Amino acid sequence: MKMTELKAGDKAEIISFKARGEIGARLISMGLVKGTRFKLIRKAPLGDPIEIMLRGFFLSLRLSEAENILVEKIGHSHSS
16 A cells, blocks of 8 residues: 555554655655654645654654555554
């Protein structure tokens, strides 16, 4: 599934990327690599951007970036 399909509180693991070139390099430089686990914290009222938490920090991503990240949902947490 795409990262954009997750809901607030969902926990997931990155399994692959569709992005190449500059966008792919940017995602990797932000620490979004295969095997990374994260939690989707919230989506903006209009859905863009989304905020995730990984490795102890918060990261905001545009929908156009998150659309390129394929994930596997591994759980859900009700607390942010």
